[in-house]
Amino acid sequence: MRERDADYLFRRHAGEVLGTLVRTFGDLDIAEEALQDALVEALVRWPREGEPRNPAAWLVTVGRTRAIDRLRRSKRRPDREVTSERRRRAPDIDVLDELANELSDDAVSDDQLALVLLCCHPALNTDSQVALTLRSVAGLTTDEIARAFIVDLPTMAQRIVRAKHKIRTAGIPFGVPDRAKLAERVGAVMQVIYLVFNEGYASSSDDAFIRRELCGEAIRLGRTLLALVPDDTEVAGLLALMLLHDARSPGRLDGDGQLVTLERQDRSTWRHNQIEEGVAIVDRALARRTPGRYQIEAAIAALHSSAPTAEATDWAQIDALYTALRSRVPTAVVELNAAVARSMAAGPDAGLAIVDALIADGDLARWYLLHSTRGEMLRRAGREPEAASSFATAIRLAPSQTERSFLQAKLASLHR
Amino acid sequence: MKYMLLIATDPATRQTLTDEESGAMMQEYFAFSDRIRASGEMVAGDPLHGIATATTVRVRDGQTTLTDGPFAETKEHFGGYYIVDVASLDRAVELAAEIPDAKLGSVEVRPIMELPASM
Numbered sequence: 329m330r331e332r333d334a335d336y337l338f339r340r341h342a343g344e345v346l347g348t349l350v351r352t353f354g355d356l357d358i359a360e361e362a363l364q365d366a367l368v369e370a371l372v373r374w375p376r377e378g379e380p381r382n383p384a385a386w387l388v389t390v391g392r393t394r395a396i397d398r399l400r401r402s403k404r405r406p407d408r409e410v411t412s413e414r415r416r417r418a419p420d421i422d423v424l425d426e427l428a429n430e431l432s433d434d435a436v437s438d439d440q441l442a443l444v445l446l447c448c449h450p451a452l453n454t455d456s457q458v459a460l461t462l463r464s465v466a467g468l469t470t471d472e473i474a475r476a477f478i479v480d481l482p483t484m485a486q487r488i489v490r491a492k493h494k495i496r497t498a499g500i501p502f503g504v505p506d507r508a509k510l511a512e513r514v515g516a517v518m519q520v521i522y523l524v525f526n527e528g529y530a531s532s533s534d535d536a537f538i539r540r541e542l543c544g545e546a547i548r549l550g551r552t553l554l555a556l557v558p559d560d561t562e563v564a565g566l567l568a569l570m571l572l573h574d575a576r577s578p579g580r581l582d583g584d585g586q587l588v589t590l591e592r593q594d595r596s597t598w599r600h601n602q603i604e605e606g607v608a609i610v611d612r613a614l615a616r617r618t619p620g621r622y623q624i625e626a627a628i629a630a631l632h633s634s635a636p637t638a639e640a641t642d643w644a645q646i647d648a649l650y651t652a653l654r655s656r657v658p659t660a661v662v663e664l665n666a667a668v669a670r671s672m673a674a675g676p677d678a679g680l681a682i683v684d685a686l687i688a689d690g691d692l693a694r695w696y697l698l699h700s701t702r703g704e705m706l707r708r709a710g711r712e713p714e715a716a717s718s719f720a721t722a723i724r725l726a727p728s729q730t731e732r733s734f735l736q737a738k739l740a741s742l743h744r
Numbered sequence: 745m746k747y748m749l750l751i752a753t754d755p756a757t758r759q760t761l762t763d764e765e766s767g768a769m770m771q772e773y774f775a776f777s778d779r780i781r782a783s784g785e786m787v788a789g790d791p792l793h794g795i796a797t798a799t800t801v802r803v804r805d806g807q808t809t810l811t812d813g814p815f816a817e818t819k820e821h822f823g824g825y826y827i828v829d830v831a832s833l834d835r836a837v838e839l840a841a842e843i844p845d846a847k848l849g850s851v852e853v854r855p856i857m858e859l860p861a862s863m
Contacts, residue, residue: 451833498855499745501832 342467347439362395441556456491564613565623571606572629575599591638647673676709696725746856747836753823753849772844789826
């Protein structure tokens with residue numbers, strides 16, 4: 329029970345408190361130890377004395393004191409745990425003693441932003457960025473992160489240790505870069521958050537709870553980031569995009585755990601409050617006229633989510649948005665979705681033109697989704713024999729039995 | 745912190761440059777070296793002769809063997825290095841990106857291990 333409480337407190341305060349402790353001690357490990365010490369003390373004292381008015385400031389103050397005690401002890405009796413390198417890099421204790429304990433809100437949020445940027449530094453590989461962000465900003469335990477990413481615990485622990493070692497040894501700086509560089513660095517953070525979201529989105533009902541919770545974690549991280557860089561309209565776009573996708577998740581799987589296509593989902597299961605919030609955020613961002621991929625994708629998701637029925641979807645608008653998105657994100661998935669939007673807005677022949685161009689391009693000719701989409705468009709165009717042959721190709725190329733059965737059902741429905 | 749910027753080049757790519765392009769690249773190198781010397785960030789830096797001049801040394805069971813050539817058969821080879829003393833990795837990366845060969849080959853940024861004086 330007690331440990332659960334400590335985990336809970338860590339989750340609630342890690343992000344806001346850890347950044348300031350990292351700035352003080354210049355080291356993520358020392359900062360985490362300091363926070364753990366402070367949390368243990370909080371568990372004893374808060375129930376007795378009541379929760380302090382500013383819990384974060386309390387934790388920083390106590391954490392600093394405990395860490396300084398620790399550093400003092402290790403200075404007097406250097407033990408093996410404290411490497412010569414860490415001792416050399418630790419700031420002078422007398423200077424620490426003089427540090428004022430009052431924390432202004434600005435300083436705290438600067439520290440928190442610096443911590444997020446540190447965890448997502450481009451010199452770290454993506455897996456490390458994700459693991460560190462979930463550990464240090466979202467406050468998940470290493471065990472939870474391992475289960476969420478279906479990796480064994482020692483592997484995940486090793487990944488985090490390696491990342492911290494690189495930060496310390498390679499001299500990755502803790503701080504907020506100037507405006508010109510900040511947008512790029514925030515871009516890297518957005519990629520990490522979206523990756524976490526998509527891991528959760530791809531989870532199934534059989535997965536561990538924490539894996540299914542990744543969407544919620546990503547949304548929380550998105551809210552944190554937006555609070556730190558409120559003027560970044562792309563961050564707002566990303567948050568809106570995640571809110572809108574997540575709002576539809578109750579309708580995504582049927583009773584057997586199979587995926588339900590958007591047009592066949594029961595829209596009454598969607599979380600409409602969350603859709604309203606997402607739409608409001610993306611509308612506000614778009615009004616500032618600095619569009620980007622996340623805002624455009626959120627605008628597309630908003631149109632899907634706001635349509636009372638599948639038939640009422642505003643495909644003309646969605647088609648126009650995909651045209652804007654294709655120039656920014658020229659990936660296969662975007663091209664394919666653009667083709668579908670075009671076919672819904674301007675008829676199957678217009679969509680087929682895009683799909684056929686993609687197949688002729690060669691690289692994607694063996695991608696089953698391209699052929700199943702083509703089959704669907706041909707069916708709508710009344711060209712059933714050609715549709716059948718496209719579905720057959722898709723079945724041959726499909727990667728799993730689930731997809732094959734789904735496509736076989738489509739093929740069978742042609743002859744009915 | 746001190747970093748070594750290891751410049752990896754593919755000799756084949758270098759061959760494709762015209763004399764003018766090669767000359768321009770040399771000028772860029774001189775300008776870069778001047779800049780980081782003036783800023784006080786440069787500790788050392790030199791180009792290396794080509795891999796045809798390399799000799800690889802191994803000692804096994806007390807026996808020294810020499811191999812004519814570099815130690816690994818890769819497309820890219822170390823063609824030179826800089827050692828810089830800068831505030832953080834971010835600055836080291838900025839400097840690495842200014843090295844002309846970063847556009848043709850690659851530059852590996854490695855923090856230099858500082859051993860305690862007692863060792």
